[in-house]
Amino acid sequence: MGTPVIAGLGELFKTHGLSKKTVVLFDEHTRRLFGDELLKKLSDEGFQWTELVIPAREASKSFSVAYRLYGRMIEADVDRSWNLLAVGGGVVGDLGGFIAASYFRGIPVIQLPTTLLAMTDSSIGGKVAINHPLGKNLIGFFHSPELVLIDPSSLATLPKREIYAGMAEVVKYGFIADEPFFTFLDLHFADVTGLKEPYITKAVKKSAFIKDDVVKKDFRETDGLRATLNFGHTFAHGLEKLAEYRHLRHGEAVTIGMVCALFLSHNLGYLDRESLDRGLSLLRKFRFPKGVLKRRFLDIDSDLLLESMFSDKKKLDKKLRFVLLKNLGEAFLLEENIEDRHVLKAISDGQALFSSKSDR
Template sequence: VILITDANVAGLHGDRVAESLRSGGSSVELVVVPAGEASKSTQEVDRLWQAMLAAGADRKTTVVALGGGVVGDLAGFAAASFARGIPFVQIPTTLLAQVDSSVGGKVGINLPGAKNMVGAFWQPHYVLIDIDVLQTLPDRDYRCGLAEVVKYGVILDADFFAFLEDHIGAINRREPVALGRIIARSCQLKADVVLADERETSGLRAILNYGHTFGHALEAITGYGSWLHGEAIAVGMLCASRLAESLGRVDSDITKRQEKLLKNLGLPTQLPQVDLDAMIQAMQFDKKMDQGNLRFILPDRMGAVSSVGDVPVEHVRAAMVSTSGRSG
């Protein structure tokens, strides 16, 4: 077993998981990567390949990813590409990874100007979710996971969105019963979509990218890591919802409900004072691009979204302006 984790998680859970695997009869090579989005790089995956080679890994070796989304994406890509693909297990330790990146089989790394541009579809053999590890998660990281939870309500399940609105206190206090409910429902909603469109051939899986066209652009132009993924997605969802408003697809109540819920969960709701031209330029790397045209996932009503193309760039800009609170 090659156990891959980051510098933060190694100190909290690394030895315990390694011992658990050894007690089951596995030999374990622990590999620690630097914490943070910057580790999703060609340099870091090359270091993993070399470590796997040095440890004698072969096609019977299993890669275990212990950590958040960065570790899962990086370790998963190393597993997908080493020896043309070896088994892979996810043990996600952040809420974001538990409800999103550990489910669905997308793995990969970033290029300097484009997030997740090099990668593969590589399904884990299984995903082990232990909600107790969330009690050690820093507050900012916990809130980032909640952004993706809110997203599932907007795109797929209006009743789930209402459940989140009604249980803000329990969610903010990390009460185990509430956590169990929101994690199980989020995983089920995502798994249903992935099952229907695993490799993004029908376009259905693209709905999971609600808020991500704006959010990924914000991450790219501010330098990966200054805005955490969930923070960028929170703001990105509001940009997308305002874009839908400006196109006459939804009324403002949908945006207001999202804004209020995100704010109550401690997430940012304003786009920072960034260069909007740079944002629009960064969107050109979006993987939903269709023959040079940007496509956005936009709400139709609470619990339902559509993929929309041919959106005038002035509407995109106006949605960002109104989400940043500036006058133009």
Template sequence: MSSTIIVNTPVLSGAGALYRKHGLTAKTVVIFDENTRNLFRDQVIATLEAEGFRLLELTVPARETSKSLNAAYRLYATMIEAGVDRSWNLLAVGGGVVGDLGGFIAASYYRGIPVVQCPTTLLAMTDSAIGGKVAINHPLGKNLIGFFHMPELVLIDPSFLRTLPEREIFAGMAEVVKYGFIADRTFLDWLEEHFDRITALKEPFLTEAVRRSSSIKADVVEKDFRETTGLRATLNFGHTFAHGLEKLAEYRYLRHGEAVTLGMICALWLSNGLGYLSEKDLQGGLDLLARFRFPKGVIKRRFLAHSSEALLENMFSDKKKLDSKLRFVLLKKPGEAFLLEENVDDREVLKAIERARAFVATAAKH
């Protein structure tokens, strides 16, 4: 299964013809969060209305807690009262929260209506909007309740990124760099060369990074949509650690991409500690991740302040565990990842976290 991914500015130009080409009606529920509504609502609504669309607008708070059953129930009620039926579709305009919540609603409303993703953050453009995994959170874990529901279209406009603060750009770069680590050494080398240009939103480097990242994600998803071969699981490089960190941060004080960056540092050390990744490749990966910028205090309060044992304990709430065993994606070398099938001794995991903590503490001083 695959979606049509379009990377263009302005991406919504000609939406009417594009929707018709893909069998979608011009009856669309548009969901924003408060931030994307303020930034993009007038542009999006004016463009769609000019194309003859009938629209229902929904808005949710711009925070992770919007990915909840309570939020979904409120939106269902609005849609039911407005007469939305199976002939409609849903357009999610926003980052990962809006994309996940919008996709979850589309997958469940009337047993499923089409969804179109219009991501507005770098992380969403290169990862969460692509691949059809949509979910909401539970107090006991993130993204535990959801569906596989592929978007009909993914409409990406890199110019939207100019509205983002630097913190969000670096959070999104975590997923971009991840693709190089797991699937494409040439891309990783290119990212090392142009890292500063991409994070400064310079063209054509920004659009090229988005195109190549979304292409790698789409290719992996098409080959292993429901994670039956282990290939799609490699997209979770660093995420087992990251989800533990996010839980420790109460899903509020740490961006997903920041957690993934720290998680990849841990995963590099674990790959090396278990004998899969060479010292040279370990150091190369660490050097790249050391270029990421974190807000003052994030490293200290959201990573170094917690013990390795506390992080390991919180990792066990991750949905990527199987039969109460943690599942790790490791590297054999840059560009070649694999899902480790056997169980890893907790002592090895703790050792990797300790080494990551020492590396991060040292890097934070420079």
């Protein structure tokens, strides 16, 4: 950090009509990495602040954690004149946004994403949620952030596994919306995942702008456009569920899901062979921790995965919804129902692709 985003915090708040009374939410990692410097900066700039720290895990996106934090805020006399600054990955951003949306009937939220996934996806678009024991992200709001403060230099400490997980969403934007961006990512995959400048900043910026653009045009996901952000996700949600939301990062599931979705697009006659091959060649650059791909995808029976995809709670009318590609850079939501055999074939095509280099 220490870049203009943080240096100019007081001024930014002022121009956006935000008060200098801020609840700062961290997880234990982002507190350790960025907390001292950030809180000192807030003090120097005359902010009144109170800090909250949650365990760094998905389980923190829960009602019981939110309930505890409401209590801490009430005790600290936080009222409607305050705002909340969420400093961390998607877990902190989603929980922070949920608390801000509900506390005192809503206070402004400012997102300061520190993972690649949060910078390019979860901090943008205003969807905030907590999990329920019966499903992920089921209880939530649309609560758009007043500000999203993105500083790619804060990625320097992020573990490689998290970088690949975020990169899945970055690559997704190339697939669904922007062929030149796809080509850039293909060419500079190692530069971006190695966090080299100017590549990483370009990748983050472009992704954030594409997400923002899609969200602005279809905020409540009504006309199918926002749904294209779910490219690869129908397969991914099934895989994540089978992995008990623990053994596979969301982005890893999305990488596998995009491979299957590419095959499905091609097998149904929408995507030509050359585009399929270009897409697969980019996705083969992703790396998984040893054994993860084998245990969480290659060894899984395709019928079992299909069943798990059906049990994902986000389906409409018990139908699986697929986002497919017509071209690299052009996605659409398939409205009609497709036969299970096509889905099963796409899964086995994906397994065949990865087994040719399985021990990774």
